Amino acid sequence: MQTARKLAYKPKKEQAKANLRLITNDRKRGLSLSFLVLVFAILPTSVMFNATQQTLVTQGAIEVENLKNILEEEQTYNQKLIVEVAKLKSPERIEKIALGKIGMILPSSVNYLKIIDKKISESKLAMKNNDGGSFRD
Amino acid sequence: MSAKSRKWGDARLFFIIFAFLLGFLVIVARLINIQIVKAKEYESLAKKQRIRSIEIAPRRGNVYDRNDDILATSIDTTTVYANPYFIKDAESVAAQISQILGIEKKIILDKLNKDCGFVYLARKIGQSESERIKALQIEGVYFLRESKRCYPCDELGSHVIGFVGVDNEGLTGLEMFYDDILKGLSGHLLVEKDPKGRSISTGVYELSPSTEGKNIYLTIDKDIQFKAQAELNGCVEEYGAKSGNAIVIKPKTGEILAMASYPSFNLNEYGEVNSSSFRNRAVTDSFEPGSTIKMIIGAAALEERIYKPSDVFRLPSSIKIADRLISESHARQTEDFTLTRIIAESSNVGIVKIGQKLGKEKICDYLSLFGFGQKTGIDFPGEAIGYVPPSEQWSGSTIGNIPFGQGMSATSLQVLQSFAIIANDGLQVKPCLLKKITDLNGKTIKEVMPAQGKKILSSSTAQQMKEILEKVTTDGTGKNAQIAGYRVAGKTGTAQKPGENRKGYEKGKYVASFVGFAPIEEPQLAIIIVIDEPKGNIYGGSIAAPVFKNLTEFSLRHLKINPDKD
Numbered sequence: 001m002q003t004a005r006k007l008a009y010k011p012k013k014e015q016a017k018a019n020l021r022l023i024t025n026d027r028k029r030g031l032s033l034s035f036l037v038l039v040f041a042i043l044p045t046s047v048m049f050n051a052t053q054q055t056l057v058t059q060g061a062i063e064v065e066n067l068k069n070i071l072e073e074e075q076t077y078n079q080k081l082i083v084e085v086a087k088l089k090s091p092e093r094i095e096k097i098a099l100g101k102i103g104m105i106l107p108s109s110v111n112y113l114k115i116i117d118k119k120i121s122e123s124k125l126a127m128k129n130n131d132g133g134s135f136r137d
Numbered sequence: 138m139s140a141k142s143r144k145w146g147d148a149r150l151f152f153i154i155f156a157f158l159l160g161f162l163v164i165v166a167r168l169i170n171i172q173i174v175k176a177k178e179y180e181s182l183a184k185k186q187r188i189r190s191i192e193i194a195p196r197r198g199n200v201y202d203r204n205d206d207i208l209a210t211s212i213d214t215t216t217v218y219a220n221p222y223f224i225k226d227a228e229s230v231a232a233q234i235s236q237i238l239g240i241e242k243k244i245i246l247d248k249l250n251k252d253c254g255f256v257y258l259a260r261k262i263g264q265s266e267s268e269r270i271k272a273l274q275i276e277g278v279y280f281l282r283e284s285k286r287c288y289p290c291d292e293l294g295s296h297v298i299g300f301v302g303v304d305n306e307g308l309t310g311l312e313m314f315y316d317d318i319l320k321g322l323s324g325h326l327l328v329e330k331d332p333k334g335r336s337i338s339t340g341v342y343e344l345s346p347s348t349e350g351k352n353i354y355l356t357i358d359k360d361i362q363f364k365a366q367a368e369l370n371g372c373v374e375e376y377g378a379k380s381g382n383a384i385v386i387k388p389k390t391g392e393i394l395a396m397a398s399y400p401s402f403n404l405n406e407y408g409e410v411n412s413s414s415f416r417n418r419a420v421t422d423s424f425e426p427g428s429t430i431k432m433i434i435g436a437a438a439l440e441e442r443i444y445k446p447s448d449v450f451r452l453p454s455s456i457k458i459a460d461r462l463i464s465e466s467h468a469r470q471t472e473d474f475t476l477t478r479i480i481a482e483s484s485n486v487g488i489v490k491i492g493q494k495l496g497k498e499k500i501c502d503y504l505s506l507f508g509f510g511q512k513t514g515i516d517f518p519g520e521a522i523g524y525v526p527p528s529e530q531w532s533g534s535t536i537g538n539i540p541f542g543q544g545m546s547a548t549s550l551q552v553l554q555s556f557a558i559i560a561n562d563g564l565q566v567k568p569c570l571l572k573k574i575t576d577l578n579g580k581t582i583k584e585v586m587p588a589q590g591k592k593i594l595s596s597s598t599a600q601q602m603k604e605i606l607e608k609v610t611t612d613g614t615g616k617n618a619q620i621a622g623y624r625v626a627g628k629t630g631t632a633q634k635p636g637e638n639r640k641g642y643e644k645g646k647y648v649a650s651f652v653g654f655a656p657i658e659e660p661q662l663a664i665i666i667v668i669d670e671p672k673g674n675i676y677g678g679s680i681a682a683p684v685f686k687n688l689t690e691f692s693l694r695h696l697k698i699n700p701d702k703d
Contacts, residue, residue, distance in 0.1 A: 072282065076213040076264075086207040086289030091363035110690075112622045112700045 189330050195321030196284060196577070197305050198350035200298055200312075202359040203394075203572055209298055209312070209404075211284040211305075215267035217258040221249050223277030230275050234258060237269045260303060261285040286312075288404035294362050296398045296417035297355070297517070297570065300407050309415050311355070311570060314518045318574060321350035351582060354572040356392035361385055364691045365395040369666070372684045373399045376671035382419040382549050383684070385692055388557035388654060388663045390587035391566035393515075394692065396420075420515060423523040423546040424648050424667070427632025428483045428614075428677070430504075430542035433555060435480050435605060437503035438491050440598045446477045446605055456486045458537025463489050466631065466676075477605045481613030483629060485541045492540030497528045500539055506593050507555040508565065509547050515568045523547040542632055549650075553665040556628070556652050559606065560660035563599040564590030603657050610653070617682035618653055620690045622700030626660075627653020627685065629677035634670065646670050651681035655689050656701035662692050 087093070098104040171179065200209035217234070224230055231246035238245075238259050248256040259266075261283055271280065286301045299310020307316035324347030365383045373381040378399075385395040398418040402410040416422065438444045453471045455464035463485050479487030492500055504510065510525035523546045526535065538544035550568060558565045567588045574583040594602075606626035609615040614629040630650035633642035649671050654663040666681040666688070674680055 072213070079210070079212045082207065083210060083212060083287050083289050086210070089206060090290045090293065091360055092290070092293070095363075095367075109621060110694065114700075114703070 187329050188327055191326045191328065193324035193326055193347045194283065194305065195323055195347035196349045197286065197301070197321065198319040198352040198577070200319075201352060201354045202294075202357045202362070203355060203392075204358065205354070206359050207289055208294055208355070208357070208359070209286060209288050212287050213282050214261040214285040215264070216260045216281040216283045217262065217267065217270055217278065218281060219249060219256050219258055219278045220254050221251050221256060221277070222254055224249050225276065230278065233273055233275070234270060234278075237266055238262065290359070291403045291405060292366065292401050293359065294355075294357055294396075295402050295404045295407075296415070296419075297357060297362075297396050298404060299415075300404050309518075310417065311353070311517065314516055315353055315571070318353060319350045322348040324348070349577045352575045352577065352579070354575065355570055356387075356394065356572045357396070357570065358394045358695070360695055361688075361692050362395040362397065364695075365397040365688055366401060368684045368688050369397045369399050370401065372666075372668060372680060376668065376673060376680055378668045378672070379670040380418060381666070381668045382417075382422075383666050383688065384419050384549055384553050384664065385688065386553055386557055386568060386663050388560035388660050389566070391557070391568045392572070392587070393568055393570050394662070395688075396570075417517065417519075419549040419665075419667075420517050421519045421521050421548075423521045423548050423551075424669070425543055425545065425632045425635060426547045426552050427542040427630035427648065427650065428485075429552050429556075429628045429630035429650055429652050430545070430547075431480050431483060431488045431540065432559070432602065432606065432628050433503055433507050433509075434488050434492050434495065434500065434540045435476060436559065436594060436598055436602050437495055437499060438476065439601050440503075440594055441495065441499065443494055444476050444491065446475065446601050448476050450474050450476070450479065450487055450490055452479075452484060452486045452490070454486070456489055456537070458489060459533030461534040461537050463537045477608050478613075480605050480628070481608040483541075483609075483614045488540045489537050492536055497531050497536055497539075500536075501525065501528045504539075504545070507558060508551055509545065509555070513548075513550050513554050513568050515550060516570050520550075521548050523551055542630065549665050549667045552650070552652055553663055556606075556654060556665070557663040558593050559599050559602045559626070560654040560663050561590065561599075562596045563592055563594035565593045566590045606653065607657055614676075614678040615651060615653070615682050617678055618651060618686045618689075620655060620686055620693070622702055623655050623689075623693060624657040624702050625653055625655040625686075625689065626657050627651055627682070629682060631675060631677045647675040649675055649677040649680040651677050651685045653685060653689075655693060656698065658701040661696065661698045662689060664689055664692070 099106075197211045199207055199211070202208055219230075221227070227246060227249040231242050231249055234240075235242040235245045240259070245258060248258060258278070267280060270278065284305065286305065288295075288298065288300070295310075297310055299312035299314075300308055301312050302308050305320065307313035307319065312319065325345045327343040365385060369381050369383045372378070381399040383395065383397045384393060386393050396417065396419050398416065400410075400414045402414045407415070439446070450473070451471065452474050454469055455462050457463070465485055466483070474482070474484055474487050476487075476491070478484070479491065495503075504525050510523055512520050512522050525545045525547075526539075531539075535544055554565065554568060569585060569587075571585050573581055573585060575581050603626050606628060607624055609629065610618045610625045610627050615627045618625055618627050628651070630648070630652070632648045632650070634646040634648060635641075636643050648667060648669050650665065650667045652663075652665040654660040664685055666684045668677075668680050668684075671680050
């Protein structure tokens with residue numbers, strides 16, 4: 001009976017220690033479990049994230065490549081238009097159309113009308129008098 | 138187990154371990170060899186296999202005229218190339234491509250059968266052809282963008298502008314002279330490729346961008362250039378001449394507004410004409426200038442104050458100099474001529490008399506001062522210098538030749554420059570074709586300012602000579618050069634052509650020319666017309682002067698220059 005009592009009796013300190021050990025072990029187990037969960041959650045997530053990122057980068061690169069091609073095509077088209085405009089402005093072409101299609105003719109003679117501006121004439125006359133008559137109008 | 142057999146068993150175990158160890162050591166040694174000893178070599182081999190360097194050709198700059206109209210530009214075209222190692226059925230590929238390109242099948246097939254990784258199938262082809270080849274989706278056939286030079290005005294200014302080769306390098310004219318400015322610098326693109334030659338978008342990508350070529354703006358005026366070519370072509374064809382050339386210059390600045398040569402050619406089809414047509418004869422060819430040189434002799438006599446324009450000379454119908462009898466182009470009796478009339482009516486006897494008075498040293502000095510026998514310094518390749526015999530090499534009869542432009546040679550540009558000196562009150566300016574350089578966005582990098590003129594003659598002599606040269610068009614040999622509303626100065630030239638063996642002159646072969654400027658009061662244009670070997674009519678006053686008149690009249694009107702005559 002005494003032995004049973006001895007066995008049943010545990011000093012308070014030891015009991016507390018045992019309880020603490022139990023709690024610590026449980027916590028450790030819980031931590032490892034959550035670490036495992038975390039690892040298993042983060043790893044695929046990061047892998048997924050990386051894969052998504054790579055896909056986005058590749059898609060972006062393809063899009064940039066496509067846009068570059070479009071830009072080049074537009075630039076080529078623009079160049080062609082510039083050349084076309086230059087060809088349309090060619091004096092040879094204009095003369096051909098003017099003479100051939102529209103029926104224009106080259107002027108046989110040109111008459112110039114001299115418009116005398118009194119003020120200019122007077123100032124020129126004054127200059128002529130000052131310079132000793134070297135000015136010719 | 139006996140001790141012997143245990144020993145044998147140990148030996149076998151030892152042998153196997155040793156063999157494994159040896160094998161392991163061999164592998165380690167091989168790894169060390171690959172990873173450390175030959176690492177760099179293999180690395181570069183791998184790079185060579187995966188990474189391709191693509192040359193990025195720069196865009197060649199444009200050529201514009203003085204009014205910003207395009208004379209030469211570049212357009213993107215497609216070049217088709219192949220990697221023969223990837224071509225599975227060369228026969229059918231050659232048949233398909235040759236049909237689209239209109240090339241013989243054998244040519245394509247020979248290229249595809251080459252033992253190399255790169256062959257051009259067709260360079261710089263049109264868009265429709267390239268689209269049709271692309272649609273075939275042939276493995277091993279690739280496409281490359283290359284720029285091709287394009288000249289929208291075909292023949293306009295062909296001799297001046299020049300053209301480029303298949304690799305966009307300038308071959309003639311200003312395309313060659315300003316090649317360093319126009320071509321730019323190549324760039325490089327490093328890309329990682331897969332075994333099929335496709336770019337890996339996430340692979341290595343290094344870009345050294347190309348430096349684009351710069352644009353050049355010429356002093357040429359497209360409309361005046363067109364008129365010059367049209368007038369010149371018309372004249373050469375009308376008189377069945379061998380060739381001809383014309384130049385229009387601004388005497389005050391030396392800017393060339395037009396420079397034409399005949400025969401002409403289309404810049405977009407230069408491969409189809411004889412290479413002799415490429416010559417810009419106004420700059421590269423020299424000829425005996427004939428009577429246009431009389432102006433220099435007259436100006437020298439006035440500058441040296443040996444004679445005045447009104448001094449009278451009694452001139453016989455001919456004059457004997459050493460073993461040569463110098464006569465006039467049109468027979469006449471002994472007459473009194475003033476210096477003005479000698480030049481206006483282009484008297485050979487009169488000008489020889491003035492030349493005799495000047496002396497050979499002075500004649501040589503003035504010809505040199507006016508720029509004969511030396512380059513004008515124009516920005517154009519292959520300029521000829523002409524020839525003026527040095528005074529110590531003159532024979533007894535040379536004094537009877539040089540004063541009227543025989544026994545020497547000059548380019549059209551040199552003759553024109555000498556007249557521009559008179560137009561510019563005795564100042565000589567260097568002729569030029571470049572106006573400015575800009576980058577591709579149009580920002581001016583360099584503007585060519587007219588060089589400071591060099592004083593050759595006094596203003597009074599230049600003024601006197603202007604009046605004498607006006608007499609040429611009013612009373613002399615150049616009446617056909619008169620323009621309504623404008624006072625015009627000029628001089629005719631009709632020179633015999635020297636024989637091929639340089640002895641004597643060829644019968645019936647002449648060079649007809651007219652050089653002058655207008656308006657006299659404030660000369661804005663100086664123009665020369667040279668017609669080589671005209672048939673029928675041979676005189677500069679009859680052939681070249683009307684061309685001068687038409688071209689000058691058009692140019693004055695085009696530039697909105699007011700008339701100076703009542």
